[in-house]
Amino acid sequence: MNTSVAEWEKKTAANAATAAKKQRLRDKRWTIVMFIAPAFLVYLLYIIYPIYGTLYYSLFDWKGGPDKTFVGIANYTRLFIEPVFWSSLANNMKVVLSSVFLQIPLGLLMALLLFSAIRGLRFFQTIYFMPFLMSTVAIGMLWVFMFDPLSGAVNKLIGLFGFENIAWLSENKTAMAAILIVIVWQYAPFYMILFKAAIVGISEDLYEAAEIDGAGPWDRFSRITFPLLVPTIVTSSILAIVGSLKAFDIFFIMTGGGPGNATELLGIYMYKQAFIHFNMGFASAVAFTMFVLAFLAAGIIQYMEYARKKKEAL
Incomplete structure (x- = not known):
């Protein structure tokens, strides 16, 4: 009986230690994410999105107004x-x-x-x-x-x-x-x-x-x-x-x-x-x-x- 209680306590302690370790890892990951997020958002907004926007608009015959016509790679064909x-x-x-x-x-x-x-x-x-x-x-x-x-x-x-x-x-x-x-x-x-x-x-x-x-x-x-x-x-x-x-x-x-x-x-x-x-x-x-x-x-x-x-x- 005493042996079963000891094993149960040891198992419970091991599970608690594992859970605490996983929680620390999750907290660490969230800390890393929170520190990276502002820089990543700036990078996404001012680097990635403009690149995507440039590619997107290059596929249109667009004069800068609300109207634009999709022309595919015609602009690139003309460019080259x-x-x-x-x-x-x-x-x-x-x-x-x-x-x-x-x-x-x-x-x-x-x-x-x-x-x-x-x-x-x-x-x-x-x-x-x-x-x-x-x-x-x-x-x-x-x-x-x-x-x-x-x-x-x-x-x-x-x-x-x-x-x-x-x-x-x-x-x-x-x-x-x-x-x-x-x-x-x-x-x-x-x-x-x-x-x-x-x-x-x-x-x-x-x-x-x-x-x-x-x-x-x-x-x-x-x-x-x-x-x-x-x-x-x-x-x-x-x-x-x-x-x-x-x-x-x-x-x-x-x-x-x-x-x-x-x-x-x-x-x-x-x-x-x-x-x-x-x-x-x-x-x-x-x-x-x-x-x-x-x-x-x-x-x-x-x-x-x-x-x-x-x-x-x-």
């Missing part, structure tokens, strides 16, 4: 045969290339200079980062004045070397190059900060051990610094490519996509279709195509980085 779309995409690719092969390397170089033995380090750090702190509108207007063909500082500078004045923003051959110079000048400091933070995180013990083994500055950079900066380079590349594919403001301020379509990007093309020609459905197709391109680019880079890490782990 539009010469302006392909020229705009080509211009975006030029921005992508300048971002990856100019902004990021320049940002890395500036970050490395901040760790060199130079005087006035804080001064240079402030000067380097100042362009990124300025308003894009202010930067656009500033460089419009600097590229002025008659009284601009750029033409006065090249005039000292015997060159004639150039209408930088009014000629097809120079307009894109001029704006790319501005973009590199504006955003290279952002990547400088990313690389500086990553370099600070590298242990000094590695450099000391390499120096003891007789490694020079280039060996320390190529065998220690650069390999440990690869994740930061990947992140920077994703930010640069996605940002370049959705670029709009500086181009719109400085040239409005001109002269002709020489500096027109997908963002400007979408803006003109939506708010000048009121082809909201077609503009939505342009916008969704921009999203798909950016998503694919980011996904490909992430997959390449995953494959690299998996190969290193083997």
